[in-house]
Amino acid sequence: MYLSITIKMVVGLVTLLAVTRLLGKKELSQVTPFDFLYAVVLGGIVEETIYDNKVTPLQVAYSAVLWGGLIYIIEILAKKKNFFRSILKGSESIIVKDGKLNVGEMQKNHLEMEQLRTMLRQRGIFSMNEVKYAYLETNGGLSVMKYRKEDPVTPEMMGMDTEDIDPSILLIDEGEVVESGLKMVGKDGEWLKDSIKKAGYNDIKDIFCAEWSEKEGFYIVTYKK
Template sequence: MQWLELTARVFVSYLVLLVMTRLMGKKQLSQLTFFNYVTGITIGSMAASLATDDELQFEHGIYGIILWAALTVMMEYLTLKSIRIRFWTDGRPTVLIKQGQIVKTALQKTRYNVDELNMMLRTMNIFNMEEVDYAVLENNGQLTVLKKVQYQNFERQDSGKSFKPNKNLPTQVINGGKINKDTLDEMGLDEKWLEFEIKKKGYKLKDIFYAAIDSSGELFIMPVNRDSYT
């Protein structure tokens, strides 16, 4: 490969990669899920091959990067429109500890053991599993923890004031304006209950973009903001 050709390949592949990452958006750059992570690595590998592999035709390399990016953008659009597709591509968070108890089947499904779980908790400065009410393994592999109420606020505990335990893990029931029927069924609730609770707060169901049941069992809602933004 001639130096001039190599320089041209590197320059063009750099520009194409820059444009494609901008088109795919900030979600791809943040690598929120394993799918985003793999897609980012693949596009980077394709750009590297385009720059250095003289057996790869230049036009084919450019076409491959653009097509891969287009498929990624299309899949992201589909996941915005369909919760089921989102679960299929990104998966669901997995509850490893529920109401202070380890969910053995969840550990087996995710192929984690107790030692690894304890290690992840220690990285969050939690050295006693007794403090944990809920622990959730997110889609990106990170662990998030909801502590038991008595460990959340030591001042309140030391003052002798009473506290209410967490009823459940905060759970979304409306996402992107669409009702998550599976979640409602798991919690023993239905759409009539949801609509009634929304009306109690002075809203209509069609105006709600996001709603979740918090750890105390109360419904938190976030209506649609119709203002434009930059």
């Protein structure tokens, strides 16, 4: 009995991981209702069969593989055919167009005004007068385009010359050298040790994290003693 439960749980775990990979690298906020449904149903299949002695591990594997295969087919169809994509994934709704609120789309999506105002405030917008376009995405998120006059002033608008800065690279993480980071910057361990000493730190183990960029140099945080 215990062997059967173990095998079923392993099969379920492997299948859940496979389905997660099929859905792609999405943030939780990017998962559509259908994506969520896929995972919930698969989890239900595995859960219902783990402690059922009448269900064999082979049957669990078959059910999980069948469900995963169906998900894969649906994902392929959704990517290749707009017709399937609109049915399975849905399409965005234009809530605000050229500054005008679309009441029909609000009602269609069961979206209350206070809910919309809350979503706008979370994006730093506290007045509908600032909004030129607003799209309710398929994942429930809100994409907003403000009027240009409401945009923050940038150096480009002021005619200032600015120089782009590359992202910093993590070289030390919790007292350990990040080898992949050193490879990215084309440096080695000796360079890192010498650079740390020049910055006033003798032991890498004392450093909680250290970032480095070509333009800005090191950003170092040590453990508090």
